[in-house]
Amino acid sequence: MDTVPADRRRGGVVERAWRPVALIFAFLLLWQLVTVTELVEPYLVPSPGRTAEVLVGKWSYLWPHTLTTTWETLAGFVIAAIVGVLVAVAMVYSRAVESTVYPVLLFAQVIPKIAIAPLFVVWLGFGFEPKVIVAVLMAFFPVVISMVTGLKSVDTEMLELASTMGGGPLKTFVKIRFPASLPHLFAGLKVAITLAVTGAVVGEFVGANEGLGYVILQANGNMDTPMLFAGLIVMSVVGVLLFALLDLAEKLMLPWHASRRGSAVTTTLLAKG
Known part of the structure; x- marks a missing residue:
């Protein structure tokens, strides 16, 4: 069966x-x-075989740098997700907060992060913190916007029904608003995790002695294009794997959502046909 x-x-x-x-x-x-x-000259674009040789032969060198960038990405992403959700909730429940914070968010978003990353290096040095801050700045905006959209897209009839049944703001949020906003939130989180990888690498470009950004920058300075391409590939794989983990978490947490039911519905219809 x-x-x-x-x-x-x-x-x-x-x-x-x-x-x-x-x-x-x-x-x-x-x-x-x-x-x-x-x-194109080989010193500008190495062959796939040569790049693969570097990936395999220099993996012991690339692995610790990959771990560094991954930890910076995860730290920045988690901070951006937690703070972003809290800010979004405050914006939805307070018009004063929304009218004050929203323009600041837009202003901060349009500032190129590569332009302000050197400031964090000057203030905090070449350690872990500047890269995490840049990752947070890159990932923060999509989390806030998606969460605000999700919280505001809840059916007003459901909210009115909860109110008539004596549900207070907290209970309504926990039982109705937050669950209904999760599909939007996950959409924003999946964008944010890829931006967090970029943010961590940008921070490493500006000032670091470890991480994939450091590897790429050193390879570029030495005209070592096979290593440069290898670093770019590893960076992309890290982003894809983290995105896939979030997608899996969404499937496990939101099996009821329409976007997850589509394949099951199609299979059922085909079986009946």
């Missing part, structure tokens, strides 16, 4: 996976053709 649904689920996974795999393969093939035909 359970074999058919399982087979269909496996078929769905294959159906979703083959397109990105094919795209990655096509990109690697194009990359290889560019290097083989020498359209």
Whole structure:
């Protein structure tokens, strides 16, 4: 009885996976053709094989730097998520807070983080803190905006029903507003985690002696393009894995949401047909 649904689920996974795999393969093939035909000088664009050699051969060097960037990213992301949610709640429940904070958020968002990152290095040195702060600044805005949107998108009839049944603001928030806002929040969190990786690396560009940003900067200064490409690939993989973990958490926490029910509904209709 359970074999058919399982087979269909496996078929769905294959159906979703083959397109990105094919795209990655096509990109690697194009990359290889560019290097083989020498359209670009090898010292400017290394071949995929040479980049893979560096990834494997220098992994013992890349691994500690990868861990450093990952910890900086996670620290910045967690801080941005917690503070962002609290600020969003305050903005939704207080018009005075919203009218005061929202323009400041917009102003802070349009400032290039690479322009203010050196200030944090001057103030805090070359340690862990400046990179985390830049990661927080990069990740903070999408968390706030998505949470505000989620909290404001709750059906007003549900809120009125809760009020008539004697539900206070706190109980209404816990039982209705917050659960209903989670799909929007997760959308913002998934954007924020990728921006947090970028923020950590930007902080390392400005001043660091470890991390993937440091590796990329050193490789660029030494014209070591295979190492530079290897650093960029590892940085991208870190971002993709963290994004995938958040997507998995969303699937586990929000199985009831319409976006998660789509495949199940389609499978049911196909089975009936």
